[in-house]
Amino acid sequence: MNYFYTLLCLVLFFTSCKENKIYNTEKAKRTVIIYMSAENNLNHIAIDDINEMVEGSKKMPANTNFIAFVDLADKTNPPYVLRFENGKSQIDTDITFNGDFYASDPNMMHDVLSRIILKYPAESYGLVLWGHANGWFVENNSIDFNKGGKRRAYGGDTGNNTNYNAGKYWMNIPDMAKCLERLPIKFDYIFADCCNFQCVEVAYELRNTADYIIGSPAEIPGNGAPYDKLLPCLLNTNELYYKNIVDVYYNHYFQKESGNYPNLDIAVPLSVISTKNISALASATKNISHELFSEEINIDNAIYYYKNWPCKILFDAKSLILNNFSVNNGIELWLNALERTVVYKKRCSSWDTIFSISFTDFNVTDENYSGVSMFFPLEEYDTKFMDYNKNISQLQWFYDSGMNEYYNKNN
Secondary structure (H helix, E strand, C coil), X not given: CHHHHHHHHHHHHHHHHHCCCCCCCXXXXXXXXXXXXXXXXXXXXXXXXXXXXXXXXXXXXXXXXXXXXXXXCCXXXXXXXXXXXXXXXXXXXXXXXXXXXXXXXXXXXXXXXHHHHHHCCEEEEEEEEECEECCCCCCCCCCCCCCCCCCCCEEEEXXXXXXXXXXXXXXXXXXXXXXXXXXXXXXXXXXXXXXXXXXXXXXXXXXXXXXXXXXXXXCCCCCCCCHHHXXXXXXXXXXXXXXXXXXXXXXXXXXXXXXXXXXXXXXXXXXXXXXXXXXXXXXXXXXCHHHHCCCCCCCCCCCECXXXXXXXXCEEHHHHHHHHCCCCXXXXXXXXXXXXHEEEXXXXXXXXXXXXXXXXXXXXXXXXXXCCEECCCCHHHHCCCCCHHHHHCCCCHHHHCCHHHXXXXXX
């Protein structure tokens, strides 16, 4: 790893020398990079969040960097890089781009992150993914210049600097993983400030790119994270920094419902996945697959995280497993693997989404909530809407968890 980092530094150093740019090599404690894919209908929210980051930078820990890559729906300004410090933001004129490009292009993401890592070296790094997301959902190509309109996993570029829809150019998670694995560093964490990102399929694909994946399995509010409060937490390097990130985000939205639903607590369901343990969870899932896949999966009353599709699809991993197993020695091994993988979580009975949708058709408890979703290849997904069962086969979790055995057995 050090060899590749040194090689990258040398290549970009000499490139920089040609432009009379010599970067500081002194390492900060932590550099956090926020990748803002806002060439879509989130454009105005991005501007609001940048203002929050300015406010939050007043409380930055010493010797840290908070850097934003920004791609707005702005025809007059190409993508740019901002540095935040002491209640101010400043455009980094050392990192510039030749015109507009797709932030959803994994090669461009790699270029952006590589240049920021070189300019702002640190002992540890965090990455914030800002934009639209749809869990693990995948199509054949990350950038399809011949057609658009179908949502994929992350990003959402309109392609023409407009803000009237969610975008037609998206990035697939396997391509994101390859992009991040090529970097000279491994992130301490990836914090996904976007909808439905926290699923086992995504975390498994990204397991070699970060120690922790932090995010929500559900839709999140349109305004996303409160960066004026959260920014210092993102830069904190204490041992349990990820708990602070989750707690601040959760508490910002937490409220007790009144009126028709007096017993519902509304917030954003959040969790932290330890990637070093997720392979054990895949193995544990495969070990129970012979029993799990012996009959039709029961999805009745299971927690799920998305209502805008015509069918239920993003089920809570623990809720669905418990819906199909009695708690015994066999399932205890799986539950133990899940607990070691999901190292922190906050639950709520109803999600605070951009559509203000209340999920009231199941009960969320400490016993049935894991804070991560898991896909099961049900028969109905072959006949409705999109080819979910076909598309999930492009992610490695499908095979390592034994999900492919269930699908092949029933088809």
